[in-house]
Amino acid sequence: MIEPDQILQETVKLEFKKAKNSLPDDIWPTYSAFANTMGGTIILGVEEKPKNKFSITGVENPAKIVDDFWNTVTSAEKVSCNILSDSNVIVYDIRGKTVIIIEVPEADYGQKPILVKTQNRKQMTAYKRLGTADKIATPEQIVYMYANNKTDMDSTVIDGYDIDDLNLSDIRDYKAEVLNITKQDRYREISDEEFLKEIGAFKRKRPFKDYGLTIGGLLFFGKYQSIRDYYPAFQLDYFKKDTNLNPDWQDRISSGDMSYPEMNVYSFYNLALKKMTDNITEAFVLDENARRKPYRSDLTVAIRESLVNMLMHAYYGADVPLKIIETPDYIEFYNPGDMRISREEFIIGGTSKQRNSTVSVLFRKVGIAEKAGSGGPRIFDIVNQYSLKMPDITSTDIDTTIRIWKTNFLSTLENLEEKEQQVIEYIVATGKISKGEALGELQLTEYAYTKAIKSLLSQEIISKRGNNKSTHYVLKTNTEASTFSDQKFLKELEDMLRKKAKR
Incomplete structure (x- = not known):
């Protein structure tokens, strides 16, 4: 008002x-x-x-x-x-x-x-x-x-396209993956065209009996120029940089380049995932039972889910490219096309409004994507397990950006003074800090505590809660972190109530 x-x-x-x-x-x-x-x-x-x-x-x-x-x-x-x-x-x-x-x-x-x-x-x-x-x-x-405004954008059969518009080596690599997963020898025998019909890349032109190539099939397996004939601005880019501010890149994948003359969605997925995960170093992180956590494989899952989310939900008819920017601190996934669901629904999971159902099914058939609406929770669970900075999600009415951080939250605060670092570490461990806790648990002087709090407030790292004797301070989180924290609390409360009910 x-x-x-x-x-x-x-x-x-x-x-x-x-x-x-x-x-x-x-x-x-x-x-x-x-x-x-x-x-x-x-x-x-x-x-x-x-x-x-x-x-x-x-x-x-x-x-x-x-x-x-x-x-x-x-x-x-x-x-x-x-x-x-x-x-x-x-x-x-x-x-x-x-x-x-x-x-x-x-x-x-x-x-x-x-x-x-x-x-x-x-x-x-x-x-x-x-x-x-x-x-x-x-x-x-x-x-x-x-x-x-269509529920599904890539299942339509397109006239004038056939198997000659597809990259056969990609189809056969994909078929080998299906064979490896299903162990069904019949996939060795059927033709490429029959295989494409079975997986949904080719569909019947109902009410007629003949089959045709779908938009999703073209995007997933197509030759670069054939895709460009249908979507003139089709472009998939990956850039590795030392900083996002530097216009120069250290490594690059770009559809249409001489190095990648026939790149489509499937081949871009394989190439980009390898680039982003090959150099992940194994971190020494223990779980509650003092066993080493599989950091490298878990972070690979988070990166894979973000990449698949971008490719499944993009609007390929836009005049701007799908783009990944990797820096030492984060990986940013950008796609034209709004998210179709809220950030809260993405984080909590269970809700999916797919833009490209054929591309989604093709990813799921080889185990690259799992059930619809599960990617967001998996990303946030992994980030939380390893105390990484929470992902940033920006979704407008025309595009979506998801930034996955590779850095531990505390490592981003290395420039803090010693007392400020102590306060932050205490908040991370307990969720909050009050003057009594700082003076008692951390044995800070009132002057040192007040100075640290004022500095952290001015840097917008923490925020104040309560008044007078109930005054305490918490981390100032992004919207995504707050939503995840709320959902985590509700899940823990639900588990506790279930345990009580069983007694």
Whole structure:
């Protein structure tokens, strides 16, 4: 809610409209832009003044304006889809002035694009939010929203493509993997084309009986130029750098290069995974039973899951490449295409909305990927086991980035002073620290403790909880770490209750 003395400023997710006596027509581009981007709030009853200043002026007859809004947003002639319910529209009083607050969520991918008709544009038009402006969606954005509103993007049979468009050596390497897993000798006998039908790379063109190559089959096994004929901007890149700020790379895999003339999704997976995992050094880490943990193989699993997640959920029709950047501290996986589920659902697991089901099935058939919705929890469990920094997840309405850290959390704080290091190590071990614990357990002086706390707060490494005698400090974690911590606590609580119930 807005307060009377609050300094008002529009943002990428906040828009003001005057709406003194009637519903403004320019509310509809904003509704469309918020729904097609990342959601936002429209507040009616705020007027823009000179020098980009805003003041609360209120609306007259709010009941009529709200009725007009609902009549229009539910009209198929004016708005392609209503994504709001009663709870999204609130009439709010601020010192005798009435404003109307409209919360517009981001539309589900199956509802986009949200189109609207205004007095200035008689045809239905889609908008996107850019900064504080509502911009008409570009042709590329329109294509992406229509393509992305399908549940499955890669199972369609495409005309004009056949087995000659595929890399036979990749198909035979894959067949050898299937044979190794299943131990079924019949895979030695069947033709490449029959094998491709069986694994779903070729499908029947129903209601007819003939088969054709699917988009997923082309992406997974295709020759580079054949894939580019269908997706002109298709590009897969891996860069190894000494730092992300350095434009020069130390090692590289790039589709279309002379070294990789026929690279597809399958061959890129094999090459990139080998590059990222060959030089992982085995760490000496013990479990609770004093047995050495398999650090190298576990970290390989986390990297593999991140790589597969990128390849299974990418939007391959984009004009930007899928890209991996590896540095000494982290590996960053970038793919065009939104995540389709929330960060919380990714971390907790059990929910999957696949963009490329054929590619996903092909990975699962050779044990590269497991059940849908299991990758996120596996990544976070491994990171937690070895006290690595929690992964960073950034998902917009058009792309997704997951950064996997290779560094231990405490190793990132090596430049701290001795007392600060003691405080952090105590928090990592116990979850929090108070003045009593610092003075008693760590035997710090009050001066040393206060100085360390002030420094750690200024560096935004810790945050304060509670007041007076209950004051304590915890690590300032990212959203992903907080979500994982909450889920871990609930799982431990559930296990404890189950044990009690069995007694």
